[in-house]
Amino acid sequence: MDAILLQILNGLDKGSAYALIALGLTLIFGTLGVVNFAHGALFMIGAFCAVTLSRLLSLSFVTIDETQKDFLGNPLKVETPYVEAWFGPQTGSAIIDWAVPLAILFSIPIMALVGLFMERGLIKYFYKRPHADQILVTFGLAIVLQEIIKYFFGANPIPTPAPDVFSGSLDFGALVGMDPNVIIYPYWRIVYFLFAAAIVGAVFAFLRFTTFGMVVRAGMADRQTVGLLGINIDKRFTVMFALAAVVAGLAGVMYAPINSPNYHMGMDFLVLSFVVVVVGGMGSLPGAVLAGFVLGILESFASMAQVVALLPGINQIIIYLVAIVILLTRPRGLMGRKGVMES
Amino acid sequence: MFGLNKKDTSLFFLVLLLVVFAPFLLNPFPEGSELAQFNAGYPDLMQRFLIFGIFAIGFNILFGLTGYLSFGHAAFLGVGSYAGVWMMKLLTMNVIPAIFMSVVFAGLFSLLVGYISLRRSGIYFSILTLAFAQMSFSLAYSVLTPITNGETGLQLALDDPRILGVSSENGAIPPANFFGIPMRESFEMSAGGWLFTFNAGYYLCAVFMMIAFYIAVRIFRSPFGMMLRAVKSNQQRMNFTGLNSRPYTLAAFVISGMYAGLAGGLMVAMDPLAGAERMQWTASGEVVLMTILGGAGTLIGPVLGAGFIKYCENIFSKINDNILYGWFSGLPEGVADFLVFVIHPFIGKGWHLTLGIMFMLIVIFLPGGIMEGVERIGRLFKRKSSSDKNSSARASAAPAE
Numbered sequence: 001m002d003a004i005l006l007q008i009l010n011g012l013d014k015g016s017a018y019a020l021i022a023l024g025l026t027l028i029f030g031t032l033g034v035v036n037f038a039h040g041a042l043f044m045i046g047a048f049c050a051v052t053l054s055r056l057l058s059l060s061f062v063t064i065d066e067t068q069k070d071f072l073g074n075p076l077k078v079e080t081p082y083v084e085a086w087f088g089p090q091t092g093s094a095i096i097d098w099a100v101p102l103a104i105l106f107s108i109p110i111m112a113l114v115g116l117f118m119e120r121g122l123i124k125y126f127y128k129r130p131h132a133d134q135i136l137v138t139f140g141l142a143i144v145l146q147e148i149i150k151y152f153f154g155a156n157p158i159p160t161p162a163p164d165v166f167s168g169s170l171d172f173g174a175l176v177g178m179d180p181n182v183i184i185y186p187y188w189r190i191v192y193f194l195f196a197a198a199i200v201g202a203v204f205a206f207l208r209f210t211t212f213g214m215v216v217r218a219g220m221a222d223r224q225t226v227g228l229l230g231i232n233i234d235k236r237f238t239v240m241f242a243l244a245a246v247v248a249g250l251a252g253v254m255y256a257p258i259n260s261p262n263y264h265m266g267m268d269f270l271v272l273s274f275v276v277v278v279v280g281g282m283g284s285l286p287g288a289v290l291a292g293f294v295l296g297i298l299e300s301f302a303s304m305a306q307v308v309a310l311l312p313g314i315n316q317i318i319i320y321l322v323a324i325v326i327l328l329t330r331p332r333g334l335m336g337r338k339g340v341m342e343s
Numbered sequence: 344m345f346g347l348n349k350k351d352t353s354l355f356f357l358v359l360l361l362v363v364f365a366p367f368l369l370n371p372f373p374e375g376s377e378l379a380q381f382n383a384g385y386p387d388l389m390q391r392f393l394i395f396g397i398f399a400i401g402f403n404i405l406f407g408l409t410g411y412l413s414f415g416h417a418a419f420l421g422v423g424s425y426a427g428v429w430m431m432k433l434l435t436m437n438v439i440p441a442i443f444m445s446v447v448f449a450g451l452f453s454l455l456v457g458y459i460s461l462r463r464s465g466i467y468f469s470i471l472t473l474a475f476a477q478m479s480f481s482l483a484y485s486v487l488t489p490i491t492n493g494e495t496g497l498q499l500a501l502d503d504p505r506i507l508g509v510s511s512e513n514g515a516i517p518p519a520n521f522f523g524i525p526m527r528e529s530f531e532m533s534a535g536g537w538l539f540t541f542n543a544g545y546y547l548c549a550v551f552m553m554i555a556f557y558i559a560v561r562i563f564r565s566p567f568g569m570m571l572r573a574v575k576s577n578q579q580r581m582n583f584t585g586l587n588s589r590p591y592t593l594a595a596f597v598i599s600g601m602y603a604g605l606a607g608g609l610m611v612a613m614d615p616l617a618g619a620e621r622m623q624w625t626a627s628g629e630v631v632l633m634t635i636l637g638g639a640g641t642l643i644g645p646v647l648g649a650g651f652i653k654y655c656e657n658i659f660s661k662i663n664d665n666i667l668y669g670w671f672s673g674l675p676e677g678v679a680d681f682l683v684f685v686i687h688p689f690i691g692k693g694w695h696l697t698l699g700i701m702f703m704l705i706v707i708f709l710p711g712g713i714m715e716g717v718e719r720i721g722r723l724f725k726r727k728s729s730s731d732k733n734s735s736a737r738a739s740a741a742p743a744e
Contacts, residue, residue: 132412
């Protein structure tokens with residue numbers, strides 16, 4: 001029982017990341033009909049927004065403290081971050097500590113701009129081209145974005161810690177009445193899961209309860225008719241692309257403390273998120289979220305010691321295996337809509 | 344000749360000449376000169392040209408003719424490599440059994456993958472092949488370690504059985520050979536300042552590449568090839584006429600898988616080791632790039648694309664800031680500094696950035712690749728010359744009035 005609970009919990013954080021990226025992918029696919037291979041790169045850029053902000057915040061100036069001496073007897077050089085100087089040491093260090101959550105605010109405008117530029121500057125010209133061309137050009141874009149990040153940040157992973165408050169772990173087992181120290185779960189992963197749930201909820205609410213969302217849903221169902229009604233659907237779809245970019249970026253920002261960002265993290269996630277989208281059903285938002293969590297949890301179950309002993313290597317391939325089975329038995333995926341990508 | 348029409352025969356002989364005289368053609372700059380770093384006439388790189396050329400020709404038979412975009416072809420190359428190394432470990436260091444078994448194993452594996460993947464088309468097919476390739480990559484890294492030797496990669500060892508040959512020769516692993524001719528053996532000819540290298544392995548690759556190219560030409564011109572083109576233009580209509588297109592696409596898939604296996608086998612013949620990273624999806628992406636860059640669906644495009652990418656990869660990653668300063672030495676210092684600063688991200692380790700940008704530009708502006716570019720330029724000249732004729736005709740007509 002405790003082992004099962006532990007695996008479910010372990011699957012949740014990866015599942016959240018899959019779900020968020022897949023949500024954006026399928027949003028773009030459902031609205032614009034474009035297969036975006038650069039979506040993983042957006043996730044990566046989000047993570048590097050967190051890195052950039054934490055670097056910006058810890059920019060320091062050097063003062064020479066005459067009262068203290070270092071071991072050579074010279075006056076000690078003290079580095080003080082600007083933030084600490086401006087807001088006082090207490091508030092300043094708290095701001096630096098909270099760099100990753102603050103990066104959420106920092107990344108939203110950046111990701112929205114990146115999304116807008118991508119759509120208006122490149123993707124727009126590929127609506128009428130075959131899917132193969134869309135895949136290829138966004139694949140090229142992904143390489144370019146990845147290499148730019150590599151140029152500025154280097155090839156090594158950059159550790160980006162979460163705020164100190166979340167650095168510990170929750171003894172989940174003790175909470176539900178089991179023996180202590182059986183199910184231990186880092187706080188930040190709980191935060192990540194809740195955050196992902198909030199984002200997913202927000203996107204769904206936005207599409208469900210606003211007029212804008214209603215028009216977008218109508219456009220997804222029948223773009224031509226909505227256009228004929230005199231609504232500029234292209235403009236709204238562009239906004240949706242930016243929204244998808246923001247969702248992927250936020251997923252990246254919050255993922256930075258879980259796995260130190262490196263330049264190829266986007267590609268690593270991209271392949272899996274595509275599988276998630278296909279399993280969930282192309283163009284289906286609930287399908288993408290569901291499949292994200294299901295596959296995340298399945299993956300963590302498959303990496304249990306007992307399962308690996310029974311079927312060696314299953315933890316590496318479970319997701320692909322599930323995808324193959326699903327594609328062959330239910331070509332539309334778990335919750336795929338009729339008429340999407342069937343021509 | 345050989346069942347080819349006149350145009351194809353001349354194309355075939357053109358390719359043959361280019362391949363045979365490549366050691367001359369790729370070494371245009373004399374040894375020791377400033378430009379010698381642009382020479383590509385050394386065996387290692389020339390072999391890679393041909394091997395990736397074969398890989399791309401095979402990929403083009405699937406993608407160029409049927410339009411099925413596979414993102415998992417590197418898996419077949421990897422399977423071929425492993426099969427090749429195992430033949431060298433178990434049987435003999437002669438490369439022929441290794442290459443043969445590479446093709447066979449890659450063919451069988453692609454039959455399995457193709458049988459399942461071809462049930463879907465479009466992006467679903469791409470993702471299925473991608474899933475299979477990633478699966479084989481992960482398995483080669485983890486569970487199949489007894490066969491693939493995991494992260495270290497599969498290598499030859501002194502105590503391998505090699506039942507048809509010898510385990511070791513004078514305390515060393517015997518070199519890979521073709522009936523006694525070692526693959527590494529080269530004949531060097533120096534003429535004036537130039538040094539030309541004729542490598543045995545390169546010419547073995549050349550023979551295989553010409554055979555592969557010939558088969559590809561025949562497939563392109565055959566009724567079978569026509570059927571594959573029909574699949575690309577409208578598969579639904581073909582199905583409506585009562586024709587089952589899947590055997591044709593499956594055959595194309597297996598053939599292209601065998602080409603990938605051949606490339607893998609040749610890689611092993613030139614350098615007897617195999618690693619799992621050859622199967623990663625970025626490697627599959629590379630062959631897609633080569634084919635698109637050269638021109639999908641054309642006969643010679645993929646070979647050009649493969650050569651172009653491998654050449655640029657080699658040259659761009661060799662250039663560094665000092666070489667750039669050498670080039671700009673005639674300019675004022677500030678200008679040179681600025682130019683080097685601008686170019687720096689694109690060279691050396693930044694080669695992938697250049698590749699990505701180049702690839703995007705090609706897909707955006709020249710979907711037909713290099714071949715379309717050549718054709719467009721050709722048409723430009725033709726139109727110019729014909730319009731010249733018109734204008735001269737008009738000019739000559741004018742005085743008569």
